[in-house]
Amino acid sequence: MCAAEQAMNSRSSQLPHETEAFYRSYLASALEGIWCLETDMPVSTALPEEEQVALILRCGYIAQSNSAYARMHGVARPEEMCRRRLQDLLARSGSQGAELLRTFVRGGYRLVENELCLETADGTCRWFSLNLTGIVENGSLVRAWGSQRDVTQQYERVAEGWLATFDAIRDAVLVMDLDRRVVLANTATFALFRLPARAVLGRPYHELLLEAGIRVADCPVARALRIKKRTEVEIPWSVRGVWLLGTVDPILDEAGGVTQVVHVLKDITERKVSETAACRQLQFERCISALSARLMQASNDQVNAEVHVALREIREFFELDRTELLEVTADQSALKVVESSPAPSCGQGLAEPMDVAVAFPWVFERVVRRGQCVLASTLDDLPPEAEADRVECLAQGIRSILVIPLSVSASVGYVVVAIATRREHTGLEEYIPRLRLMGDILVNALARQQAEVRARRLWDQLAHVARVAALGELVAALAHELTQPLTAMLSNAQAAQRRLASGHLDPAELEEILADIVSDDLRAGEVIRRVRLSLKKGTWQPQRLDCNRLVIDVARLLRNDALLRQVAISLDLAPTLPSVQGDPIQLQQVLLNLVVNAMDAVEDLPATRRQVRIATRSLPPGRIQVEVCDRGPGIAADNLAGVFAPFYTTKPVGLGMGLAICRSIIQAHEGTIEARNNPDGGATLWFTLPVYEPGQTVQAGVPTLPLPALPSMSPGRP
Amino acid sequence: VTAASPTVFVVDDDSSLRRSLARLLEAAGYRAETFAAPADFLAHAGIQGSGCLLLDLQLPGLNGLELQQRLHEAGCLMPIVFLSGQADVPDSVRAMKAGALDFLTKPCRDVDLLAAVASALEMDRRQRRERAEVGVIQEHLASLTPREREVLSHVLSGALNKQIADALGTVEKTIKVHRARVMAKMQAGSVAELVRLAERAGVLPSPPFQQTVARSP
Numbered sequence: 001m002c003a004a005e006q007a008m009n010s011r012s013s014q015l016p017h018e019t020e021a022f023y024r025s026y027l028a029s030a031l032e033g034i035w036c037l038e039t040d041m042p043v044s045t046a047l048p049e050e051e052q053v054a055l056i057l058r059c060g061y062i063a064q065s066n067s068a069y070a071r072m073h074g075v076a077r078p079e080e081m082c083r084r085r086l087q088d089l090l091a092r093s094g095s096q097g098a099e100l101l102r103t104f105v106r107g108g109y110r111l112v113e114n115e116l117c118l119e120t121a122d123g124t125c126r127w128f129s130l131n132l133t134g135i136v137e138n139g140s141l142v143r144a145w146g147s148q149r150d151v152t153q154q155y156e157r158v159a160e161g162w163l164a165t166f167d168a169i170r171d172a173v174l175v176m177d178l179d180r181r182v183v184l185a186n187t188a189t190f191a192l193f194r195l196p197a198r199a200v201l202g203r204p205y206h207e208l209l210l211e212a213g214i215r216v217a218d219c220p221v222a223r224a225l226r227i228k229k230r231t232e233v234e235i236p237w238s239v240r241g242v243w244l245l246g247t248v249d250p251i252l253d254e255a256g257g258v259t260q261v262v263h264v265l266k267d268i269t270e271r272k273v274s275e276t277a278a279c280r281q282l283q284f285e286r287c288i289s290a291l292s293a294r295l296m297q298a299s300n301d302q303v304n305a306e307v308h309v310a311l312r313e314i315r316e317f318f319e320l321d322r323t324e325l326l327e328v329t330a331d332q333s334a335l336k337v338v339e340s341s342p343a344p345s346c347g348q349g350l351a352e353p354m355d356v357a358v359a360f361p362w363v364f365e366r367v368v369r370r371g372q373c374v375l376a377s378t379l380d381d382l383p384p385e386a387e388a389d390r391v392e393c394l395a396q397g398i399r400s401i402l403v404i405p406l407s408v409s410a411s412v413g414y415v416v417v418a419i420a421t422r423r424e425h426t427g428l429e430e431y432i433p434r435l436r437l438m439g440d441i442l443v444n445a446l447a448r449q450q451a452e453v454r455a456r457r458l459w460d461q462l463a464h465v466a467r468v469a470a471l472g473e474l475v476a477a478l479a480h481e482l483t484q485p486l487t488a489m490l491s492n493a494q495a496a497q498r499r500l501a502s503g504h505l506d507p508a509e510l511e512e513i514l515a516d517i518v519s520d521d522l523r524a525g526e527v528i529r530r531v532r533l534s535l536k537k538g539t540w541q542p543q544r545l546d547c548n549r550l551v552i553d554v555a556r557l558l559r560n561d562a563l564l565r566q567v568a569i570s571l572d573l574a575p576t577l578p579s580v581q582g583d584p585i586q587l588q589q590v591l592l593n594l595v596v597n598a599m600d601a602v603e604d605l606p607a608t609r610r611q612v613r614i615a616t617r618s619l620p621p622g623r624i625q626v627e628v629c630d631r632g633p634g635i636a637a638d639n640l641a642g643v644f645a646p647f648y649t650t651k652p653v654g655l656g657m658g659l660a661i662c663r664s665i666i667q668a669h670e671g672t673i674e675a676r677n678n679p680d681g682g683a684t685l686w687f688t689l690p691v692y693e694p695g696q697t698v699q700a701g702v703p704t705l706p707l708p709a710l711p712s713m714s715p716g717r718p
Numbered sequence: 719v720t721a722a723s724p725t726v727f728v729v730d731d732d733s734s735l736r737r738s739l740a741r742l743l744e745a746a747g748y749r750a751e752t753f754a755a756p757a758d759f760l761a762h763a764g765i766q767g768s769g770c771l772l773l774d775l776q777l778p779g780l781n782g783l784e785l786q787q788r789l790h791e792a793g794c795l796m797p798i799v800f801l802s803g804q805a806d807v808p809d810s811v812r813a814m815k816a817g818a819l820d821f822l823t824k825p826c827r828d829v830d831l832l833a834a835v836a837s838a839l840e841m842d843r844r845q846r847r848e849r850a851e852v853g854v855i856q857e858h859l860a861s862l863t864p865r866e867r868e869v870l871s872h873v874l875s876g877a878l879n880k881q882i883a884d885a886l887g888t889v890e891k892t893i894k895v896h897r898a899r900v901m902a903k904m905q906a907g908s909v910a911e912l913v914r915l916a917e918r919a920g921v922l923p924s925p926p927f928q929q930t931v932a933r934s935p
Contacts, residue, residue, distance in 0.1 A: 483803045484732045487825035491738035494828035498745035513741060520734055560803070563776045 019133040023145040032149045033069030035062055037086060042140030053101045060086030063143070072150060092119040100130070109134025109141060127155040172265040178258065180205045180221055192265060213239040221263055224248035228258055234268065243272035284434055287313055288441065295445040303449040304339060307442050311341035314438055318431050322419040325442055326356065328368055328412055333357060335415060338446065362386035367405045368412050373432055374403040378424045400425040404432060406439045414443045481527045481560070485520035492517050544692050545584050547626050548573045551614050554591045566607040567599045572615035577624055578691040582669045590662040594628040594685050597658065601632025601683065619688060627686035634677040643675050724839045725749040725769035729759050731777055739772060746832050756785040766794060768846055770838035775802035783812055795845055797838035855919040858904045869896040873909065874916050875923035
């Protein structure tokens with residue numbers, strides 16, 4: 001023991017005697033209870049703390065007291081308190097007495113304004129503020145003087161005030177000790193746990209949690225006790241469908257030790273739900289925008305796959321068991337499945353095609369005929385008149401069903417069906433607007449797809465018409481091509497007949513004649529085959545071909561026409577030209593078109609200047625070019641860009657589809673087609689095509705490949 | 719087929735057709751010569767020869783109608799039978815106006831073709847005969863003196879010797895002598911024959927004198 005502590009001890013040892021003197025003089029007159037505690041034997045201060053406490057408790061008795069003190073113990077006169085054992089007096093305060101004595105011993109045999117709760121004879125609890133000063137002589141505690149005031153009323157007022165405050169708080173507020181036993185709780189707590197106060201107060205908190213069905217692991221109290229800091233967590237209370245915000249504030253003593261914790265539980269279900277809803281909403285929006293983007297880019301043959309993906313997303317998003325998109329037939333009498341997305345665990349659902357209109361007559365009537373939504377969260381929601389539908393639902397294991405009509409141009413064109421089979425899906429109603437939105441997006445895509453298919457069909461027809469028209473212009477030439485071999489055959493045959501009749505038929509000559517007839521017959525057949533091929537509708541037969549050959553064929557086809565119109569067609573062919581891959585008939589049509597146009601362009605010139613030149617050249621790397629050049633008036637600068645637009649024509653009786661179709665065909669061949677005016681007069685139209693590469697077999701052998709891309713139907717470009 | 723046989727000149731750019739036509743013509747007893755292009759035919763020495771032309775209307779370089787015109791300009795009067803792949807009315811009218819003998823549409827039957835060829839060759843023969851006759855008359859005309867030509871033209875206009883003498887400022891007797899010489903040189907037996915011969919040779923009567931005669935009572 002150091003000198004400073006000794007000095008303090010000696011100084012503090014003076015104090016008890018003065019206090020004793022004060023108490024003695026004050027004993028009679030004091031309003032507060034004053035008493036003197038003595039022990040049967042001196043308690044050595046050298047003993048270990050616990051032994052001192054035990055000794056004081058065992059040997060202590062009331063030596064003197066005043067009447068105020070006696071009244072506190074429910075007796076009239078102080079004499080009656082004399083010789084009362086301390087043990088007895090503290091018997092009903094549990095460990096509180098020993099605790100107080102421990103504080104007394106540890107604090108140098110002094111207690112200052114310590115709280116003590118004593119149960120009185122009538123069983124009520126009273127709070128006292130206790131002071132105790134021990135007299136230590138010769139290393140032993142010999143006496144102790146105490147004073148105590150009844151502060152019960154004060155306490156109750158304060159406590160009542162606090163409790164009223166607590167109870168006013170709508171959040172549950174609990175005070176817990178270090179053992180996580182509930183010391184204090186407000187009425188909101190009792191309400192939250194749906195328990196009476198007595199089932200909460202004094203209970204270990206984790207028991208409450210277990211009973212309530214909250215995972216103890218989710219409770220922040222333990223953590224707050226460990227880290228000794230404010231802790232806040234969101235606690236899911238799934239059995240109640242509630243979210244709680246749990247806050248724990250530790251109450252620290254002077255030494256920084258935790259004595260108690262204050263735990264507040266706030267119901268944040270509403271916020272959480274709206275947050276979750278917002279989150280889901282956002283998720284849904286993302287889903288929709290992603291879907292829209294995908295559908296925008298989807299080619300016609302991908303649309304159905306995207307619809308399927310969307311249905312799966314809807315099903316997963318809304319936790320449904322099956323989603324379907326059905327199309328109403330044109331006569332509004334039946335539905336046919338466009339796409340269906342059953343949950344993997346639910347099998348195929350409507351595996352066999354069934355007549356929905358027959359199986360679900362009431363639903364069909366409501367949705368398709370009247371354009372109303374049908375929602376049955378449970379089958380009981382179906383009205384009595386929907387008995388057939390209900391039976392069908394039962395048969396299919398459907399427990400909740402939502403059917404939404406989707407309009408296409410003023411009538412119900414499609415129907416979205418959402419089905420739950422594993423459980424009754426109560427939340428379907430709020431999904432209606434979203435499902436409708438999603439459905440509208442899908443239907444728009446499908447409508448667009450159909451419009452494009454229709455437009456494509458129309459385009460094919462137009463292409464066919466244009467082809468026929470182009471051929472009409474060439475009928476004369478083709479007829480000539482046919483008449484040549486026919487005439488030759490006829491003349492040969494008749495020459496042979498004559499020789500035969502005259503008896504002068506030389507076998508060698510006959511052989512020549514027959515050989516010529518055979519070759520002319522084949523020639524006529526070839527002409528017919530070409531015509532037939534040209535007339536055939538939109539079949540795409542890509543093959544490796546030589547553009548020089550193509551030019552020569554076209555020049556030959558047009559030779560007669562050119563002769564009649566006195567147009568000189570000159571060929572300027574590249575000596576070596578890589579092959580391209582394409583449809584010979586379509587490319588022939590393009591070149592025919594360009595050359596016929598060129599011939600039209602020079603029509604009004606003097607015969608000597610009616611010149612059309614067809615040239616081919618290789619454009620490294622990897623392209624070839626075919627150009628048709630005329631000496632005509634050229635193309636007006638305003639029109640130069642628009643010549644490939646549909647319905648562009650300068651001819652009095654032209655459809656204006658020729659060059660548009662040419663462009664479609666060339667684009668489908670991954671080529672380009674352009675027009676320019678020549679510096680020295682006339683116009684040049686040319687197209688380029690990629691060179692055939694042996695590895696490039698994407699198109700080869702596929703009989704029906706994408707047809708020429710549709711040109712934009714907007715009016716000619718500026 | 720002998721060298722004396724009439725020749726049919728076939729101009730068509732289609733070799734097979736050319737061959738077959740030649741065969742047919744030869745089987746019918748004609749000589750046939752074939753050309754792929756009008757230019758080849760024009761370059762051929764035989765354009766003044768006898769025969770007829772079987773011509774495709776649509777030909778490279780020069781079409782059939784143009785060839786017809788060039789042959790006319792070259793003084794070739796060979797009859798032409800046109801063969802056409804397509805019967806185009808304006809073209810056929812033009813061809814016929816320009817003297818085409820026939821206009822056949824391919825494919826045509828041998829009888830039609832051979833009939834057309836036969837009539838073309840007949841026409842050629844007639845034309846050649848006529849041209850030979852006119853040649854003789856023209857030779858006779860060429861032997862006349864200028865005075866005799868004058869007298870001839872007055873005789874053709876139907877003037878009497880006296881009137882001719884008046885017009886030429888001489889006496890009737892002298893005119894008589896000229897007239898006799900003209901008749902002899904032209905080998906005409908009568909004035910009527912003389913008029914016919916002169917007509918065929920394209921000699922015209924003297925117009926002013928005719929007017930004078932017309933005015934006389």
